[in-house]
Amino acid sequence: MALGLAPLTELEAVNEILGVIAESPVNSLDEEVVIDGSLAIKILRTTSVEVQTRGWWFNREEGREFVPDVTKAIQLPPNILTLVGSGETQSKVVQRGVKLYDLTNKTYEFEGPVTVDVTFGLDFEELPSAARVYITVRAARKYQDRYFGDDRTHSYSKNDEQEALVSLKDEDLRFEAPNMLTDSLFVSGLRKS
Structure with missing residues (x-):
């Protein structure tokens, strides 16, 4: 029985990052296995902390x-x-x-x-799909830029990263459902006058 599509796992995200430099995928997240795998895990986790520190509806x-x-x-x-x-x-x-x-x-x-x-700060698997995708794309771009810096092999562009961020921000806005009339300090000040 097919389960359908599911959000990226941390292992899949690490393999996506490794794919940016045409490196072979890893079978586990054991950091001792492959140096490139270890670097990919570290950059994925630091990017996750960086993105989550902003604060989103989910954390x-x-x-x-x-x-x-x-x-x-x-x-x-x-x-x-x-x-x-x-x-x-x-x-x-x-x-x-x-x-x-x-x-x-x-x-x-x-x-x-x-x-x-x-x-x-939540574990990767606790994040919603939009956050996992953005963190993965951002981490892959940073990994490629930081360790290889070759524009010709640059798989993810700033555009890809921007699109993933827009998707994440859209989901954040849908959840928060801001209202200019009730959430704005300026407008509420005008109503009290």
Whole structure:
């Protein structure tokens, strides 16, 4: 029974990157197997972090509450890419390592829960298809440019990358469904006048 098309796996993305330089595909993501495979894995993962740090509908959580432990410290998950205080804590807390730090009181100790807006770094297979495609195309172009720099073998152009980014941004907009009348500070200020 055919399952149909599925989003790229991390292995398929790595092989797509290797295909840019006409390198043979790898059968596993064991970084010790092939040097080119290892470089492709690293550039795919760093590109994924770079792209996800921007914050998209799939990895952003607003109003996430974190509660202090028995030592009054707030331990954060290791996959947080960005963190901004929200509500009453806005701009008063920052991430330091895997702990939350209070900038106002210059301490790691908190008396109660803290609400923040968070951007998480997700594994490749947790990403939606549009994000996987954009990250793969961007990583392949960067890999070819960085390690080979031959314009004649440049498989992915800036145009390809731009098209993949537009697709990702379109999906982000569809999910967010912004409304100029309700989301604009300027327009809401005019309505209050």
